[in-house]
Structures are given as structure tokens and as C-alpha cells.
Amino acid sequence: MKTIYFRAVLTIAALAASVAGIAAPVKTPHVEAELVPERTALVPGQPNTVALRLKLADGWHTYWRNPGDSGLPTTLDWKLPAGVTAGPIEWPAPHALPVGPLVNYGYEGDVLHPVTLTTTPDFLSGRDVTMTARADWLVCKETCIPEGADLTLTLPVANRADPDPRWGKAIAAARATVPQPIAGWTAQAHGDGARIKLKLTPAAGAADPGTLHFFPNDEGRIEASGKQTLARDGTAYVLTLPVAYQLAPGFKRVDGVLAASAGIGGAAAATLDVPLTGTIVAGPKPAGEDVPKLNLAGGGTAGGPELSLALAALFAFIGGVILNLMPCVFPVLSIKVLGFAQHDDDRATMRKEAIAFAAGVILTFLALATALLMLRAAGEQLGWGFQLQSPVVVTGLALLFFVLALNLVGVFEFGQFAPAAIRGWTSTNRTLDAFGSGMLAVIVASPCTAPFMGAALGYALAQPPAATLAVFAALGAGMALPYVLLALLPGWRRVLPRPGPWMVRFKQLLAFPLFATVAWLVWVLGAQLDNDAVLRLLVALLGVAFALWAWHAARAGGGRAWTAAAVVAVAGAAFVARPLFTFDARGPEPVASATVKSADGEWVGFAPARLAELTAAGRPVFVDFTAAWCVTCQVNKRTTLNRDGVRDAFRRRNVVLVRADWTRRDPAITQALAALGRNGVPVYVLYRPGREPLLLPEVLTQQVVLDALATL
Amino acid sequence: MRTPLSSSVALFAAAMATGAIAQNPGQAAPAFSVTDVAGKPVALADYKGKYVVLEWTNPECPFVRAQYKAEAMQAVQKEAGAKDVVWLTINSTNQSHSEYKTGAQMASWMTEQGAAPKAILIDPTSAAARAYAAKTTPHMFVIDPAGKVIYNGAIDDKRSASVSDRKTANNYVRAALNDATAGRPVVVASTQPYGCSLKY
Numbered sequence: 001m002k003t004i005y006f007r008a009v010l011t012i013a014a015l016a017a018s019v020a021g022i023a024a025p026v027k028t029p030h031v032e033a034e035l036v037p038e039r040t041a042l043v044p045g046q047p048n049t050v051a052l053r054l055k056l057a058d059g060w061h062t063y064w065r066n067p068g069d070s071g072l073p074t075t076l077d078w079k080l081p082a083g084v085t086a087g088p089i090e091w092p093a094p095h096a097l098p099v100g101p102l103v104n105y106g107y108e109g110d111v112l113h114p115v116t117l118t119t120t121p122d123f124l125s126g127r128d129v130t131m132t133a134r135a136d137w138l139v140c141k142e143t144c145i146p147e148g149a150d151l152t153l154t155l156p157v158a159n160r161a162d163p164d165p166r167w168g169k170a171i172a173a174a175r176a177t178v179p180q181p182i183a184g185w186t187a188q189a190h191g192d193g194a195r196i197k198l199k200l201t202p203a204a205g206a207a208d209p210g211t212l213h214f215f216p217n218d219e220g221r222i223e224a225s226g227k228q229t230l231a232r233d234g235t236a237y238v239l240t241l242p243v244a245y246q247l248a249p250g251f252k253r254v255d256g257v258l259a260a261s262a263g264i265g266g267a268a269a270a271t272l273d274v275p276l277t278g279t280i281v282a283g284p285k286p287a288g289e290d291v292p293k294l295n296l297a298g299g300g301t302a303g304g305p306e307l308s309l310a311l312a313a314l315f316a317f318i319g320g321v322i323l324n325l326m327p328c329v330f331p332v333l334s335i336k337v338l339g340f341a342q343h344d345d346d347r348a349t350m351r352k353e354a355i356a357f358a359a360g361v362i363l364t365f366l367a368l369a370t371a372l373l374m375l376r377a378a379g380e381q382l383g384w385g386f387q388l389q390s391p392v393v394v395t396g397l398a399l400l401f402f403v404l405a406l407n408l409v410g411v412f413e414f415g416q417f418a419p420a421a422i423r424g425w426t427s428t429n430r431t432l433d434a435f436g437s438g439m440l441a442v443i444v445a446s447p448c449t450a451p452f453m454g455a456a457l458g459y460a461l462a463q464p465p466a467a468t469l470a471v472f473a474a475l476g477a478g479m480a481l482p483y484v485l486l487a488l489l490p491g492w493r494r495v496l497p498r499p500g501p502w503m504v505r506f507k508q509l510l511a512f513p514l515f516a517t518v519a520w521l522v523w524v525l526g527a528q529l530d531n532d533a534v535l536r537l538l539v540a541l542l543g544v545a546f547a548l549w550a551w552h553a554a555r556a557g558g559g560r561a562w563t564a565a566a567v568v569a570v571a572g573a574a575f576v577a578r579p580l581f582t583f584d585a586r587g588p589e590p591v592a593s594a595t596v597k598s599a600d601g602e603w604v605g606f607a608p609a610r611l612a613e614l615t616a617a618g619r620p621v622f623v624d625f626t627a628a629w630c631v632t633c634q635v636n637k638r639t640t641l642n643r644d645g646v647r648d649a650f651r652r653r654n655v656v657l658v659r660a661d662w663t664r665r666d667p668a669i670t671q672a673l674a675a676l677g678r679n680g681v682p683v684y685v686l687y688r689p690g691r692e693p694l695l696l697p698e699v700l701t702q703q704v705v706l707d708a709l710a711t712l
Numbered sequence: 713m714r715t716p717l718s719s720s721v722a723l724f725a726a727a728m729a730t731g732a733i734a735q736n737p738g739q740a741a742p743a744f745s746v747t748d749v750a751g752k753p754v755a756l757a758d759y760k761g762k763y764v765v766l767e768w769t770n771p772e773c774p775f776v777r778a779q780y781k782a783e784a785m786q787a788v789q790k791e792a793g794a795k796d797v798v799w800l801t802i803n804s805t806n807q808s809h810s811e812y813k814t815g816a817q818m819a820s821w822m823t824e825q826g827a828a829p830k831a832i833l834i835d836p837t838s839a840a841a842r843a844y845a846a847k848t849t850p851h852m853f854v855i856d857p858a859g860k861v862i863y864n865g866a867i868d869d870k871r872s873a874s875v876s877d878r879k880t881a882n883n884y885v886r887a888a889l890n891d892a893t894a895g896r897p898v899v900v901a902s903t904q905p906y907g908c909s910l911k912y
Contacts, residue, residue, distance in 0.1 A: 070848045070909035072871060100806075100912035102847055138873070142810055144908040146774050146873040219904040245845060246864060246902055285845045616912075617808055 026149035030057040030139050035131070035153035036112075038171035039161035042084070042129060045121035048161070050153060051171050052076055052089070052113040052135055059654070060141045061106045064094035066217055066256075068224040069102035071144070074113065074137040083123045084131065087116040090178045093259050093269035094215050096224075098712065100618045101286075101690035103224040104140075105215055112174040123157060130154045179257045182270040189254035191280035196222070196241040198254060198272075199233065203265065210262030211707060212239050214272070217256045220248025225286045225690050243283040252276055261707050309467050312460055313474035319453050320478020326448040328401070328517050329441060329479075331408060331510035336437055337486055338503060347490075353434040354487035360438020362476035368442070369472040373465055384457040384680045387446055388629040389665045391528050395537055395580045397447055398521040402541050403548070404444070405514035408507050411545070412552040438480065445479065447521065447629070458673070458680025520631075525580075527628030527663050536576050543573025602647070606660035608668055611687065614656050618689040620712050621656045625673060625683040628663040632698060633682040640700040649709050655686075688712060738862075738901075741855040742843040746802070746835045749815035754800070754831055761857045763797040763892060765885060767829070768804060768841060768910060770849040771821045772811040774873040775907035779850060780825040782878035785867070788886050789828040795893050801829040804841035809911040812836065838912045848907035854888045854898070863888035865903030873907075 025034035032055040042048050054062055054074070063071040078086040091113070094105040117131070136148040163169065184203025189196055198214065212230050216222045226242030241254075255273035264270050323329055372386060387393050406412065449457065453475075460471035486492060518541070526534040547569035554562035604610075606623065614621050624641060626633040640646055650657060660669045662681050673679055676695065684696035686708050694708055741764075745755040756764065767785070769776050779785040792799045801822065805812045813821070815834050822832050835841060844853060854863035863884065870881035884900055891898045 070905075070907060072873075072906065099909045101842075102909050102912070104909065136872075140908070142911075143772055144774060246904065248902070248904065613808070616806070618912075 025053075025055075026151060028139075028145075028147050028149070030060045030141075030145065031055065031062075031137070031147060033135055033137075033149045033151060035133060035151045036167040036171065037153060037155055037164050038114075038168055038175075040164050041156045041158035041161035042117065042119055042123070043159065043161050044119045044123035044157065046119070048117045048119070048155075049114050049171055049175060050117055050131070051115065051167070051174060052133070052151070053111070053167075054107075054113070054137060055110045056108060056139065059108075060139050061097050061104065061108045062111065062137045062139050063104065063106040064215070065089070065091050066105055066215065066219055067138075068096070068104040068106070068219075070099070071104050071106065071140060072138040072146070074135065076113070076115065077134040077136075079132040079134075080117075081129055081131075083120045084129065085118050086131075086133075087118070090114045090116070090175065091257075092174060092177055093179050093257050096213060096215075096711070098225075098618065098620075098689040098691065099140075100616075101225060103690060105224065112171060114171060114175050114178065119157070128154050128156050177268060179269040179271045180267065182258070182272065183265040185265055185270075187272055187274045189274045189276045191243070191276055191278035193279075193281055194243045194283040196243060196254065196276065196280060198239040198241055198274075200237045200239065200258075202235065202237070206265070208262060209237070209260035209264040211260070211711065212237065212264075213259045213711075214239060214241055214254075215257045215259065216254070218248070220244050220246060221251055221254075222256075223283050223286045226283065227692055242286075243280050245283050245286050247280070247282040251280065261710055309463070309470065312456070312463075312467075312471050315456055316453075316460065316471045316475040317478035319456065320475040321481055323445050323448060323453075323475075323479050324482050326445065327513035328448040329445045331513050332404065332444050333441060333483060334510055335408070335507060337483065338506075349430070350487045350490065352431050354484040356431045356434035357438040357441075357487075358477070358480035358484050360435040361442055361480040362438075362473055364439045364442035365472045365476035365479075366469055368446070369461075369469055372461065373468060376461075384449075384453075384461055385627065385629065385662070386665075388524065388627075389528075389663070391525055391533065392581055394521050394525045394528065394629075395540075395577060398518050398525070398537060399540070399544065399577075401444070401514045401518045401521070402544060405511040405518065406545060406548055408511035408514065410504075410508060412548045441479070442476070447517065449475075456680070458678050461679040462674065462677055524629045524663070529580075533580060536580055540573040540577035540580075543569045543576065547573065602650075603657045603659040606658055606666075606669060606672070608672060611658065615687045615689055619656050620653060620689060621658055621687040622650065623658045623660055623672075623683075623685050623687065625660045625662060625669065625678075625681045625685070627661065627681050630662075630681045636682060636684075636700040640702050640705055643702055646702050646705050649706055653709050653712050655709070655712075686712075738860060741853070741859050741861050744835075744840040744843055746833045746840055747815070748831045748833055749819040751815065754833055756855070756859075759798045760859065763792075763795070763857060763889065764855040765792055765797060765799045765889070766844070766853040766855070767799065767801045768844075768846045768849050768851040769801050770803060770805050770811060770908060770911060771813060771818070772805075773849045773908035776849050778873045778875050778878060779867060780827070782875045783826070784878040784881070784883065785850075786825065786827050788883055788889075791886065792889060793828055793830070795889065797889060797893075799829040800831050800833055801827065802833045802835055802840055804835040804838045804846065805911040806838045807836035811911050838910070841910055841912065846905075846910050848905040849910055850907055851905040851910065852885050854885060854892065856892060862892055862898045863901055865900075866905045866907075869903075871906040 025032045027033075032053075034053050036051050036053050038049040038051070052074070056062060063073050065073050067073055074089070076086075076089060080086060092107070092111070095107065097104045097106055097108070130152055131154075132150065132152045134148065134150055136146070138144055138146050163172070182200075184206065186201045188199045190199070200212075202209075213228055214222065221244055223242045223244045228242070229240045231238045231240070239258075252275065253273055254276050256271070257269050258264060258272050259269040324333055368387075372384070375386075457471070457475070460468050463471070522534055522537055525537055547566040550558075550562045550566035550569060554560070554566060603624070611621055611623070624633075624637075626637070628634075660666075660672065662669050662673075670679075673681075673683060676683060676685060676693065682698050684698075684700060684705075686694040686696065688694060688711065694711060696704055696708055741756060743756050745753055745757075748754050771777070776785075789799050803813055803818055813834075815832075818832050818834060822829070833840070840846075844851075846853075850867045852863065852865060852867050853861055856862045866884060868878070868881035868883045870877040884903055887900060888898045
């Protein structure tokens, strides 16, 4: 009874299998394999595409025709009826898959391997044909498993065929992405010792291909784990390929697949086959010594564009000019400029003042840079932005900006404080006054240099002292330039409306950028210390505001009571703010980096030992070097790192997310930055197992991060 | 004749530091010092003046298992032993990897296989593998009495994890040892290794 039932099931199964295009997938623990057709029938005399579909479990991979450092390519061995022949596997472009210090070439996810079947023109229509293939593949994750399956596919033979409803589109798309020779581009390969320079000349009007990676068709040619670097040569691109350490004989042509992150010749990847000229020798030992250990102690630079001194100075100069528009500086300098708009001085005096101002700005920048260099020489682990790592400085700046803003609003006049003798002295020494204004301008600018130019100045600090000072001097010159021009070329004054009430309102308006700066500094203090510190600072500001108002009232004839009230308020403010000033002037105790700091969502704290462990274990790690006082960092976090698309991409690639928070002093983070050739934040770096860390630009976009992840 | 351990460690450190010593055929074999399954230190320098075969292995790797199941690896080990060739089997699987084997586990697995190496070495930090840029398991090296690498590459010419393929495969290590011990230059001195990735 049972046997009959079993037979019936078998018969039904056989019937089902004979229906056009049906083939049952074979399942293994990590792979689902089947042969799938692009069209519903075989058409005699025409090419028909079928595909080996391998659906891989998450994290598992199979191999390309050249498996890279280890592994085996997937193979298909066909058994076909007479009149049908099968071509080779038409390999889709592979991905570079790092495994520790090694790199494999292969695929993840749902992979279609197209194969073209050709039938003779006289192949009989009107019958079903069963095609059988033995598929063998090696599937690997932490471990490798050789697997295989005997697969069958039955298709009718007909004069016309429609796209298969389930697989037609997918296979057509897979076929379209099989790399073809580059359309319009030309390539030359020249051997130069242990390197091959692959020069690619784009077709006229071709778009930039983005990041390029070359996959050689054969082993023993190009070192799979070696670094490929891309440079521009006029309109051409030069991709430098590392010759294999274990070089196989007979390397006469450079043939393989060139993958481009932004596409090349209208496709994501193209084939290449050019003769190799020049001479080559076997390359250096791969990975070996510089496998994924993180050289956190070293001062070497890892990737990143080499900035020449002249270029760095130019950027600093432009940065200095822009600094005048920052909310910390703009109001203060505007008042100064309006001040001399009201005077009618002779040109000589104006010129003297302009030079004194410029000298004040440049010398103060140089003094700050020298102080920082000396502290670093004395063994302090500091970088640019160090001034904002100290709660004392943040508190002091908040008070300074608050007082300046109150002055602009008109709560009090500075003149009320200064004894007549000093006032007289400054007015007769206007040159010195201009010099002092320059110093003040740099001090009020300093909270803005760190957030916006931290990385650039950090870079400058990683250079020899003379170069560092040159860059800072250029920054100062840039900052002083607009003021100097306005002083030397008085023609602009004619454009201004006549002095009048508008100037008072304009002055009051300028107080608000300063208040905004105060708000930001209060937030920074909160990130450095705690909520209590924020309250202390706010109460101190309140006391200062009341004191200034009372003092003003006293001067306006309010009597002694007002003076007393002002004194009490200042004393109260000082008492409340005192704990904020009792911290070590260099900031609170350095954060102990050996312990992993509290997690921030999916982000974990920075710990160098853990980082080295993770990369050694083959996990990619993305590190966000950031600080609360770094505005660029906050912008990047909101526009890019916290976006769903980017977070999903991180998750898919199994990237460990690490946040290195430099809001407070942290020698371990300073060292890690130095190892990357940087000395300021933001810095974004993707540690790739077995390869050089990839430095991302300071201003992130989602595309930049996704492209970086695509190199994994 | 035995070089003190300290000097071989120093040599190893020097090799790692300069990166100048490489192990392509004809080049000097990097020194290394690791411990055997009983915890006894073993250095390459201990076997100066003899032919040495290095076999990188991992019992969890199907390519390695196929070699042992077909008794192909044991056969070459025994032939090497008869020629007074020193056969060192090294497991460089990093101790942080799930496939890591202790000395005792390695010893018992090798005994089960009837393997016949001179020594079984455990390299828990993968340092020896790095020194040789070993990529796969198996990955084979043959070193001559002067300390030069004379073969670097695959165990044989059938790139598969199938047991039956081993019968028809041409074993490169056997060929290299036959050439070298007969005073001939090694014909095939370098091949692309195949197998599982070495678990660094």
C-alpha cells in the first residue's frame, strides 16, 4: 500500500518536473542551488541563457574564476542531449572579500552565473529537453565547506520563447552586468619592477569612474591583498598594481576585470586584456608584517592626500579670510570697522593702525601655535582644539562673549569701567590699541577655528615646526586681510549710509551672533562635565548680567545701593562659577581609554586594544573621531552617519562602529589620530582587515560612506 | 650544532623587522621558533644541514582532510622520513579563531590519521605563517640544507577537496624532494597554493 502511494508521489513529481522550466532547488545548510532559465523555451539555432543560481546564507561567500588568496572557483559540468552545447560560466564582476590579512575574490548574497546554451538550427521543436549539470562550489565564512549538487532543468523546444516570468528579468540583468570590453577607453600596461602601471585613457566625455579595482583573471599575477592606488595623469587615470609575491611564469598580458565604483564605459565593470610592456619582478611579501595591527604609536601617515606646504598655507590663508564671517568674530570686527568709518583720519595713521592690527593677529596665532608645540614637545598629548578641551577655557570664553554681547545690546559701555587715565593712554596710543584689537580678534576667533578648521590645523601641526608656524602665520595674514584693506582703501566709506540711528540698531543686532556662540559654549561645557556645570555657568552669566545692569544704573545716578548690588552679584557669580575654574587648567582627568566607554546606540567607545583585536579577527571597523565642540562633526553626524541608508549599510557589512570622543583630553585618541597623520577632528577612518586604513574626507556625504564600504 | 633559542628568536625578530628576508624559491627561509604539541621549543635553525618540509595544516579544513583521508599526505611524510628529511607540520590557526586546536588536540588528531611528521608545531599567533606569507591550508615549503627555499606552493596539481582526486594528483612536494635529493634542480619550484584560507 505504502509502495503504491510512494510511486504515485514520484509520478506526480516527475510530471511536475516535466512542466516547462521547473527544476527543484537543492538545499544545503548554507546554499540553495538551482538551474534557472531566462526564457520559457529553447529556440533552435539561437543562443538561450540559463543560469546557475546560488543563494548564499548571510556572511557566506563563493568564488570567482580566480579565487584570490585561497578558495576554489565554482564549476559546472554539463550533460546535454545531442544538439545542445553549453558555453562557459559568464562570470559577473567579483567583489574583493578580505579574510584576515588575505583577500578572496567572490560573491555574497543571491548569485546568478549565466551560461549560454546553443542549439543546432535543425534541433527538433515540440519536445521537452532535460539538461543536467553537476555544480561544485566551495562556500566559506569562518570555515570552508566544499559542496555540490546534480541539477536538472527541463525546457520545451519551440520556435519562439517568452521571458521566464520568474527569472527572465533577473537573468537579463545579470547578463547585462557581465563585464564586457571597455567601450571607447584605451589601456596600456607597463611593468616597472614590483609594480605595474595600468594607464587608462577615457573615451571622450566619459564620466569619472570613481574608485577602480583590478581583478586579474589568473592567480600569480597581481597580489590579491596588495594595495592598488589610483592617480590622475592629465586626462588619463593610472592604476598602480602590485605584482604577486609568488609570481607565476608567463605573465605577458594584463587581463582581468576592472571594477569602477562610479561605472566605466556605461557599466559597473569592464574586461581588460592588454599586453604587458616593460619588466617586472616578484613583489614584496604580502601582508606579513603589516597585517591588521594598528600602529597607534607610530607617527606615519596612512593614506590621505599629501598636502604640500604651499597648498596648506594657501588653504589656511583662505580659511583666515573666511574666519572674519564666523559668528564669534564678525560682530567684534564690524564694530571696529564702523568705528573708523566715523573718523576722518589721515592716511598715515590709518596705515600704521592697519599694520599694528595685522601684527597683533599674526603674532597671537604664532604664540598659540608655539605654546601648543612646546606643550607637545614636553610630552602632552594635545592637538588643535586643545583650548576647547578645557572647561576653564570654555567657561572663560562663554563669560567673555556674554559680556561683549551685553555691551553691544547697550546694557553698559566699556568706557564706564576704564579710569580716565587709561582711556587717555589708549587714545594717544592708537597703534597699541590696534595691536590689542588684533589679539582680541584671535582670542574671540579661537572657538571658531577649532570647530571649522581643526582638521586642517591639526594636519599642519603634524608637520615640522617651521612648516607649522608658516601655516599659522598664513592663517593670521588671511584673517587680518579684510581689515587691512578697509583701512588702506577708505573709498568704501562713501558707500555707507550716513551715520545715524541705524548704526545703534546694527550694533544691537550684532549681539545676537555672540549670544548664539554663548549658547553653543554652554552645550560644550555640558558635554565635557555635566548638567550641574551647565547650571553653574548659566547662574554665573545671570549674575554678570545683573551686575552690569546695576553698575550702569549706579553710574546713571542710581546711588550707592546699586553699586553694592553690582558687587554682590559679581561675588555671587564668582562663587557659583568657582568649581568650574578649579579643574586642572588643561582639562579634567584624561579619559581612561583602556576601558570601553559607555555605548552610544550602535556605537561603542574607543579602546585601541579592542580595535586591534577586532581588525585582527577580520572585522571591519569604522571609527568616528569627534568632539562636542567640533561643529563639522555634529553636521556630519546628522547628515550622514545617523541616516538609515548609512546605518543599514554598516549593519549589512557587519562593521563595528566606534566613536572616539575627543571632547575632553584623551591621550589614546590623540595618539590614534597621530598614527593617521592627523591632529584634529573630525577624522573618519575605515579599518579594513589586511589592508591600509581608508581615510574619508572631513565633510561626509552618504555616498562617500557607501563608496568606502563598497571597498570591503 | 644547536643554535641557542635566544639567537633564533633574535633572528626571527630581525626578519620581521626588516621584512627583507623573503621565502620565494632560491631565497633564504625565515627563521622561526614555535613550540611543539608538548610545549618544547622548536626552531628552524635546529635542523640546519638537513632538508626540511613545512606543511601548514588545519584539521578543520576539507582540503587538508581530503589529503589525510586519501592517505596522500601520510605517504609523502613517510617517504620524506626515509630520506632523512625533517617534516614539520604547523598549525598557525590563530588562538582567537573558532578552529584553533590545542597541542593535545593536534597530537591526537595527527595520531588518528597515522601521520608521520618529525614534529607537530603550534603557532597560536600565526607569526610563523606571517613570516612565510602562508596563505592556505595546505601550503607547502621545502627548504634545502643551506637554508634556502626550494619549493613554495600547493601540495599537488588537483585543485579540489575530493578524496578520489588525490589518487591521480601529481604531488609537488614528492617531486621536489625526489629532484633535490637526487642532486637535480627542482623542476617545479613555485605553484599557486590552494585550499582554505589560513586562519590568521
